[in-house]
Amino acid sequence: MQNLFRPVALVAALTLPMIAQAQDQATPAATMEITGDVKKGKKVFKKCKACHTVKEGKNKTGPSLYGIVGASAGGVEKFKYSKSLSESGLVWDVETLTAFLTDPKGTVPGNKMSFKGLKKEKDIVDLIAYLHDAAQG
Numbered sequence: 001m002q003n004l005f006r007p008v009a010l011v012a013a014l015t016l017p018m019i020a021q022a023q024d025q026a027t028p029a030a031t032m033e034i035t036g037d038v039k040k041g042k043k044v045f046k047k048c049k050a051c052h053t054v055k056e057g058k059n060k061t062g063p064s065l066y067g068i069v070g071a072s073a074g075g076v077e078k079f080k081y082s083k084s085l086s087e088s089g090l091v092w093d094v095e096t097l098t099a100f101l102t103d104p105k106g107t108v109p110g111n112k113m114s115f116k117g118l119k120k121e122k123d124i125v126d127l128i129a130y131l132h133d134a135a136q137g
């Protein structure tokens with residue numbers, strides 16, 4: 001008789017962790033994960049300041065980066081983008097921004113941003129937090 005209980009225990013042992021895992025995964029997918037340090041990101045932004053502002057509508061050599069996290073590429077009004085960027089179809093989330101800022105020319109070939117890219121991933125994580133924060137208030 002004892003043997004009858006074994007399969008039940010086995011099924012429970014297999015399905016319970018699976019349910020717990022599914023619940024764990026539901027949260028990060030729903031919201032974008034911004035984990036960087038805003039203050040440090042502001043310092044990293046010094047490398048971008050020659051060409052970009054975070055003020056709405058204020059373009060320089062590069063477009064305003066106000067609200068860029070979550071925006072579609074090439075979406076700033078009155079900025080004359082290259083065809084490569086405006087037709088890239090990209091949406092700037094954490095993943096695409098990280099790729100672009102690591103290697104601008106490799107990620108969007110033919111774009112006209114003269115910047116070689118950032119080497120440290122931590123700098124990019126912090127920078128994204130700053131860009132996200134700058135559009136909040």
Ligand code: HEC
Nearest residue numbers: 047048051061062073074075081082085111112113114115
């Ligand atoms: C030498 C000037 C220059 C520097 C420095 C520079 N950029 Fe740019 N950036 C540009 C130009 C010009 C474009 C538009 C490119 C195009 O249209 O092909 C651009 C485009 C972008 C875009 C896409 C914007 C959109 O509306 O789709 C992002 C994001 C961006 N830059 C982020 C940065 C960040 C962050 C830094 C600093 C780490 C930086 N850039 C440094 C000139 C620059």
